[in-house]
Amino acid sequence: MLPIQISRVLPVFRLFSIPLLVTASLFSSAQAHAEIEVLTSIKPLQLIAAAVQDGVGKPAVLLPPGASPHHYAMRPSDVRQIRSADLFYWIGPDMETFLAPVLQGRKGPSVAVQSLPGLTLRHFGEAAGEHEHEHQDEHAHEAHDHAEHAHDEHDDHAHEVADAHADAHDEHDHAHRPGSLDAHLWLLPANAVTIAEGMAQDMAKADPDNAERYRANLAAFKQRLDALDQRLSQRLSETRTKPFFVFHEAYEYFEAAYGIKHAGVFSAGGEAQPGARHVAAMRERLEQAGPSCVFYEPPVRPRLADSLTRGLPVKVAELDALGYGIDASAGGYEQLIDELGSSLAGCLESL
Numbered sequence: 001m002l003p004i005q006i007s008r009v010l011p012v013f014r015l016f017s018i019p020l021l022v023t024a025s026l027f028s029s030a031q032a033h034a035e036i037e038v039l040t041s042i043k044p045l046q047l048i049a050a051a052v053q054d055g056v057g058k059p060a061v062l063l064p065p066g067a068s069p070h071h072y073a074m075r076p077s078d079v080r081q082i083r084s085a086d087l088f089y090w091i092g093p094d095m096e097t098f099l100a101p102v103l104q105g106r107k108g109p110s111v112a113v114q115s116l117p118g119l120t121l122r123h124f125g126e127a128a129g130e131h132e133h134e135h136q137d138e139h140a141h142e143a144h145d146h147a148e149h150a151h152d153e154h155d156d157h158a159h160e161v162a163d164a165h166a167d168a169h170d171e172h173d174h175a176h177r178p179g180s181l182d183a184h185l186w187l188l189p190a191n192a193v194t195i196a197e198g199m200a201q202d203m204a205k206a207d208p209d210n211a212e213r214y215r216a217n218l219a220a221f222k223q224r225l226d227a228l229d230q231r232l233s234q235r236l237s238e239t240r241t242k243p244f245f246v247f248h249e250a251y252e253y254f255e256a257a258y259g260i261k262h263a264g265v266f267s268a269g270g271e272a273q274p275g276a277r278h279v280a281a282m283r284e285r286l287e288q289a290g291p292s293c294v295f296y297e298p299p300v301r302p303r304l305a306d307s308l309t310r311g312l313p314v315k316v317a318e319l320d321a322l323g324y325g326i327d328a329s330a331g332g333y334e335q336l337i338d339e340l341g342s343s344l345a346g347c348l349e350s351l
Contacts, residue, residue, distance in 0.1 A: 036087065036207045037060070037085045037086045037087075038086065038088075039060045039061070039081060039082065039089070040059055040062065040088070040090070041088075041090035041091065042061065042063050043065070043323040044186040044322060044323055045090070045091070045113065045186065046328050047328060047335075048186070048196050048199065049199055050328040051221040051331070051332070052196050052200050052214055052217050053199075054330035055213060055217070056213055056214070059328065065299070069091070070096075071098075072098050073098070079105075082102055082103070082106060083105060083107070087108065087109055087199075088103070088108065088110045089110075089113055089195075090111070090113070091185070092113065092114035092115060093112070094114060094181040095114070095183035111202065113198070114185060116195065116198050119185060119195075120188060120191060120253075122181075123181055123182060124180050124181075124182055124249070182249075184251070187254040187340070188254065188257050189257060192333055192337075193221070193222055196221055200214045221330075224334055225333075225337075228337060228338055232337070232341040235341065236260055236341060238345075238349070239344070239345055239349060240260050242292070242293075242348040243289040243290070243292040243293075244292055244293040244295060244344070244347070245264045245266055245286070245292065245293070245294045246262050246265055246319065247296045247302055247305070248265070248296075248297055248321070250297075250321045251319070254340055254341075258341070264282075266282050266304065279304070279307060283308050286308060286312055292313075292351065293314070293316075293317055294309060294314055295317055295343070295344070296317075296318060296319065297318070298324040299324060301318075313351075315351070317346070317347040318343060319343050320336070320340065323335075323336040
């Protein structure tokens with residue numbers, strides 16, 4: 001009787017062991033492809049994170065396309081998204097002034113990338129070449145007082161929304177004080193590498209099963225940026241003597257990387273319709289410069305651009321510092337930098 005009992009028990013054991021083995025296999029596979037939730041405040045940081053997280057997951061971004069990082073009123077869903085993310089990256093209090101109170105309620109890591117060691121930082125109002133320095137552990141942060149009136153109205157007219165976005169940039173430019181940090185630090189490719197290195201370390205710690213993939217992605221990111229840097233350096237070197245103007249003081253890092261310099265910044269000082277005297281003074285600068293380029297940021301061409309350049313040998317073109325419309329893929333950040341360089345060079349070469 002004993003052999004018969006054993007023969008009856010063994011099939012039952014095998015039946016139960018098969019799903020157990022399958023479950024264990026699925027669990028191991030899930031661990032090997034564990035995905036951490038990475039959230040960034042603005043698109044450029046999302047593009048850098050996407051290069052590091054390629055093949056493992058896709059980082060999310062807080063601000064929608066066209067929203068100003070200087071003025072943004074968060075919704076309850078934004079707060080929930082911030083608090084649920086495993087890793088959160090923002091530029092810091094010199095850029096996203098609205099974020100500091102919300103981050104106090106986060107339990108996970110929140111990285112203000114402007115505080116990462118090894119960054120090259122620039123400050124407003126100082127002579128070129130004198131305001132670059134290696135980051136120190138302690139530095140003063142200038143507060144922007146103009147954020148308290150930000151609102152979250154959803155306008156049905158896209159053009160009016162874009163004009164408001166442009167006006168917010170003007171107010172930010174007007175508020176720059178000598179010595180305050182220029183927070184557009186992602187536009188220096190060397191800073192992007194430093195940020196990516198920090199992200200790779202954080203992701204490897206949060207998701208050790210994919211640590212090797214993060215390190216490999218980082219190495220590939222550096223290699224691609226080196227190749228892009230060589231191409232842009234050669235092309236932009238031929239345009240250094242040609243003048244150009246911008247509507248937003250955001251490109252100092254990029255200009256420093258490639259030895260170019262804008263001739264002036266056209267800011268309405270927060271006024272939707274600047275006075276005739278102000279427009280005349282800016283137009284006089286264009287007349288003195290001769291053939292030149294004027295660059296604006298998407299999503300809309302400022303109305304002031306037409307009144308300033310009418311009848312002058314001046315070309316108006318787009319210069320995107322935030323990666324408007326760029327997909328968050330492994331090559332997204334290189335696309336941002338490449339398009340910046342190509343837009344600058346393309347316009348200046350045509351003069």
